[in-house]
Amino acid sequence: MTEQQLENLLQDMSLEEKIGQLLQLTGDFFAGEGLATGPMEQMQLSEEQVKLTGSILSTVGAKRLRSVQDSFQKSHPHHIPLLFMADVINGYRTVFPIPIAQGCAFSPELAKEMARISAKESARAGIHVTFSPMVDLVRDPRWGRVLESTGEDPYLNGLYAKAMVEGYQGKDFGEQDRVCACIKHFAAYGAPTGGREYNQVELSERSLYEEYLPAYQEGIQAGAGMVMTSFNTLGRIPCTGNAELMQGLLREKWGFDGVLISDWAAIRELIEHSIAEDEAQAAYLASKAGVDIDMVTNIYSNHLAKLVREKQVPEAWVDASVRRILTLKNKLGLFENPYKDADEVYDTMDEPEPAHRTFAREAIPETVVLLKNDDFLPLNKKKTKACSQVAFIGPYMEEQGVCGAWSLFYDPEENITLAKALAECDLEIAAPVAKGCSTLAPGQRLLGFQKPVVNEETMEQQAKYLEEAVRLAKESQKVILALGECNQMSGEGAARTEITIPEHQMELFRQVHAVNENVAVICFSGRPLDLREISAKAKAVLQVWFPGSEAGHGIMDVIFGDTSPSGRLAMSFPYNVGQVPVYYRELHTGRRATAQENRFCSRYIDAPNEPLYCFGYGLDYTTYAYEQLQLSKQQIKPQEELTVSVKVTNTGTRAGKEVVQLYLRDVTGSVARPVRQLVAFEKVALKAGETKQVSFTITYDMLKFYDSKMQYVAEPGKFEVYAGGDSRASLMEAFTLLSK
Numbered sequence: 001m002t003e004q005q006l007e008n009l010l011q012d013m014s015l016e017e018k019i020g021q022l023l024q025l026t027g028d029f030f031a032g033e034g035l036a037t038g039p040m041e042q043m044q045l046s047e048e049q050v051k052l053t054g055s056i057l058s059t060v061g062a063k064r065l066r067s068v069q070d071s072f073q074k075s076h077p078h079h080i081p082l083l084f085m086a087d088v089i090n091g092y093r094t095v096f097p098i099p100i101a102q103g104c105a106f107s108p109e110l111a112k113e114m115a116r117i118s119a120k121e122s123a124r125a126g127i128h129v130t131f132s133p134m135v136d137l138v139r140d141p142r143w144g145r146v147l148e149s150t151g152e153d154p155y156l157n158g159l160y161a162k163a164m165v166e167g168y169q170g171k172d173f174g175e176q177d178r179v180c181a182c183i184k185h186f187a188a189y190g191a192p193t194g195g196r197e198y199n200q201v202e203l204s205e206r207s208l209y210e211e212y213l214p215a216y217q218e219g220i221q222a223g224a225g226m227v228m229t230s231f232n233t234l235g236r237i238p239c240t241g242n243a244e245l246m247q248g249l250l251r252e253k254w255g256f257d258g259v260l261i262s263d264w265a266a267i268r269e270l271i272e273h274s275i276a277e278d279e280a281q282a283a284y285l286a287s288k289a290g291v292d293i294d295m296v297t298n299i300y301s302n303h304l305a306k307l308v309r310e311k312q313v314p315e316a317w318v319d320a321s322v323r324r325i326l327t328l329k330n331k332l333g334l335f336e337n338p339y340k341d342a343d344e345v346y347d348t349m350d351e352p353e354p355a356h357r358t359f360a361r362e363a364i365p366e367t368v369v370l371l372k373n374d375d376f377l378p379l380n381k382k383k384t385k386a387c388s389q390v391a392f393i394g395p396y397m398e399e400q401g402v403c404g405a406w407s408l409f410y411d412p413e414e415n416i417t418l419a420k421a422l423a424e425c426d427l428e429i430a431a432p433v434a435k436g437c438s439t440l441a442p443g444q445r446l447l448g449f450q451k452p453v454v455n456e457e458t459m460e461q462q463a464k465y466l467e468e469a470v471r472l473a474k475e476s477q478k479v480i481l482a483l484g485e486c487n488q489m490s491g492e493g494a495a496r497t498e499i500t501i502p503e504h505q506m507e508l509f510r511q512v513h514a515v516n517e518n519v520a521v522i523c524f525s526g527r528p529l530d531l532r533e534i535s536a537k538a539k540a541v542l543q544v545w546f547p548g549s550e551a552g553h554g555i556m557d558v559i560f561g562d563t564s565p566s567g568r569l570a571m572s573f574p575y576n577v578g579q580v581p582v583y584y585r586e587l588h589t590g591r592r593a594t595a596q597e598n599r600f601c602s603r604y605i606d607a608p609n610e611p612l613y614c615f616g617y618g619l620d621y622t623t624y625a626y627e628q629l630q631l632s633k634q635q636i637k638p639q640e641e642l643t644v645s646v647k648v649t650n651t652g653t654r655a656g657k658e659v660v661q662l663y664l665r666d667v668t669g670s671v672a673r674p675v676r677q678l679v680a681f682e683k684v685a686l687k688a689g690e691t692k693q694v695s696f697t698i699t700y701d702m703l704k705f706y707d708s709k710m711q712y713v714a715e716p717g718k719f720e721v722y723a724g725g726d727s728r729a730s731l732m733e734a735f736t737l738l739s740k
């Protein structure tokens with residue numbers, strides 16, 4: 001449709017029709033089922049209002065959505081097609097590692113390809129918009145949704161936001177097998193007080209701009225067609241009713257002209273937040289903030305028309321929202337083809353595309369992080385004197401729930417468990433399997449994402465599993481122990497105050513370790529955990545997060561050395577929960593703790609300051625050495641650049657991939673500056689013994705920050721450059737930025 005035709009359509013629509021475009025319902029109003037990812041209100045909506053709906057969410061399936069679209073358009077006065085939206089967070093039918101694991105790959109291009117595949121599979125299932133990427137910067141592992149983020153660093157998150165938008169949308173999301181991306185949750189939802197879901201966010205303006213906003217902007221500059229508001233308050237104003245944030249910053253300053261959708265029921269929740277006296281005021285505040293779509297409440301439907309007729313809401317606000325929604329539908333080509341890519345044959349084929357599964361398997365070693373390895377991994381498939389039997393024990397050997405809490409559309413039967421993958425390995429060594437326990441304790445019940453999860457086993461059954469596991473461990477040479485959070489212990493609504501592996505699983509670990517010290521732990525989780533005890537006792541620790549459909553294959557490929565782990569932490573692992581929030585890009589303070597004994601410095605008396613494992617850290621099956629860090633200049637003028645080069649050598653006996661990281665420290669500024677910040681990295685493949693020189697360009701823009709007047713500038717002075725394999729990099733050179 002041309003812009004003029006769109007404008008004519010808009011002018012021809014009644015006010016009720018226009019307001020209908022702002023309504024988003026779950027699919028069960030049309031397709032007999034839908035998925036509630038939040039509280040479902042009894043929607044007091046007339047049949048007439050339902051017939052004017054603009055979009056539905058969480059219903060999928062080519063056949064179902066084609067049928068819904070057909071019947072809906074027939075009854076709509078202008079036959080305006082529905083938008084179909086869903087949470088395709090880390091894959092649709094082929095499920096990839098959760099986003100925090102993708103962040104650990106330090107490979108935005110990997111995430112881009114995952115997004116492209118996810119777009120194809122979900123587009124063929126009839127989806128037009130995915131509520132992804134989640135771009136919230138996270139530094140608090142108590143929050144259950146860190147699993148959806150790509151970590152604690154603004155620079156890394158920005159690269160991923162851009163890459164994922166490009167992967168989902170391509171150059172034009174109206175093209176085949178592309179979907180519109182939705183940047184969420186705007187803004188700063190990743191910093192809820194206490195790590196508690198839906199809680200307030202208290203940030204200084206400078207921290208907000210310096211750390212939390214950049215990645216959203218990267219995603220928007222990459223052309224994301226949609227942004228979702230966040231549940232939290234910012235400056236004590238709920239984002240969904242925050243006109244300064246949404247109109248002032250997002251639309252006017254950043255120039256976002258796409259669709260702004262509320263999060264689930266977030267417009268109604270302005271009343272709960274106590275900034276709206278009633279539904280009418282909630283409608284007014286959200287419309288004033290430029291929120292275009294009311295997700296699953298009837299606030300806009302039941303109050304906007306009256307507010308417009310009483311001149312409390314300019315009809316121009318409604319028209320602006322409707323125009324943006326119709327423009328999105330037009331960009332998707334829905335007026336010409338309301339089904340877009342819905343393809344029943346593809347959508348229901350017996351197997352997912354083999355190439356997608358292959359990619360999912362090959363991605364896993366890039367995302368897992370080897371935290372410890374006392375010459376234990378990889379195992380040798382061949383029988384050797386020293387290795388007669390390896391026991392594979394733990395609840396995650398057979399567990400199919402390895403895709404993370406936000407994987408909603410896959411078939412668990414299509415997941416490759418560790419046990420399934422093990423059975424396919426052509427081992428000469430015996431590799432018996434024992435469960436040891438379940439992910440939940442006996443009788444434990446957890447409010448799951450879609451329904452409660454409960455472990456109905458009895459204590460006696462649990463005792464039998466444990467006894468069998470300990471016996472097996474005793475008679476084996478080595479033990480691989482697959483443990484972790486239940487996959488429903490992270491994700492939305494799953495904040496934890498203790499970030500440990502469940503105690504009954506730790507009991508399994510202790511009893512196995514007591515009879516056999518040769519234990520390696522494979523850790524499944526949706527967040528960094530307190531792994532102190534396991535790290536102290538196990539010979540090796542491999543953090544696998546939730547690896548998705550090909551979990552078993554990808555992990556076994558690493559365990560048996562068919563490929564090396566090359567993940568590096570995108571989020572710090574705390575020493576304990578008392579350290580939280582702990583992250584590398586912190587300020588110096590006036591009394592930084594040093595090695596010297598000193599009571600009066602920024603420290604704890606009962607724990608170290610340093611996390612157990614820091615940002616950027618990860619081991620490989622080989623080792624690396626850095627030398628000859630060189631700068632092309634010792635001083636630069638404004639707008640000038642300089643080149644940094646460093647030599648990295650694979651000093652081990654196996655090929656590997658090293659993430660060469662470059663950090664910058666602005667030694668003095670008009671405001672306190674971080675002790676260091678990641679400004680560049682390169683994942684480099686190196687053969688055993690090979691040396692490569694890696695070069696980076698330090699640009700003038702990299703030196704900028706929000707100064708004491710909140711101006712985004714670079715200030716003259718000394719800068720330090722660090723290069724190495726994690727955020728503790730010690731190889732350093734310095735340069736000076738001249739004032740002119």
Ligand code: GLC
Nearest residue numbers: 037038087131184263264492
């Ligand atoms: C949820 C989440 C949001 C998701 C939306 C739709 O409450 O906060 O990330 O996209 O509702 O399911």
